[in-house]
Amino acid sequence: MEIGSLSSEEHPPAFSFALISDHFHPWTDRQGQSPFVWSVIGAIANATTNLRLGTGMTCPTTRVHPPVVAPSAATCAMLMPGRFFLGVGTGENLNEHVLGDRWPSHEERTEMLEEAVAVIRRLWEGGLVSQAGDRHPRPGPDRRGGRLRPRRRPPP
Numbered sequence: 509m510e511i512g513s514l515s516s517e518e519h520p521p522a523f524s525f526a527l528i529s530d531h532f533h534p535w536t537d538r539q540g541q542s543p544f545v546w547s548v549i550g551a552i553a554n555a556t557t558n559l560r561l562g563t564g565m566t567c568p569t570t571r572v573h574p575p576v577v578a579p580s581a582a583t584c585a586m587l588m589p590g591r592f593f594l595g596v597g598t599g600e601n602l603n604e605h606v607l608g609d610r611w612p613s614h615e616e617r618t619e620m621l622e623e624a625v626a627v628i629r630r631l632w633e634g635g636l637v638s639q640a641g642d643r644h645p646r647p648g649p650d651r652r653g654g655r656l657r658p659r660r661r662p663p664p
Contacts, residue, residue, distance in 0.1 A: 527564030531603040546580045553587035567599030569620040578631035
């Protein structure tokens with residue numbers, strides 16, 4: 509589907525909401541390349557006025573860390589007021605295991621996801637957050653978030 513065909517100005521919307529994958533690799537070779545999800549969301553935001561859009565799913569634990577996901581999602585929410593939602597999950601080996609690190613067990617990934625969601629929420633609320641944690645041990649600079657919590661719009 510072309511991004512322009514999503515525009516509600518051209519014709520009535522075919523969908524009340526859509527999900528966009530945040531994958532590093534396409535599932536099959538026929539799917540071509542996997543674009544950078546946050547840029548595509550910006551293009552969709554520009555081409556639509558009513559479509560609700562969310563990631564399905566972003567894994568904020570291994571390939572992309574919470575201090576990157578939080579402002580990315582908040583920016584998309586600002587571009588699509590009340591229409592953007594962030595879907596998160598524990599990830600799977602094909603798309604998240606691209607850095608060559610050890611692939612964590614499901615239990616570890618669940619704990620990592622819980623910690624990542626807590627970090628994202630603290631950043632959205634404007635707090636000072638350290639990147640280090642029990643499940644995100646990589647040290648990094650503290651990050652101050654802004655009050656950028658995405659706003660929800662009630663479903664139609």
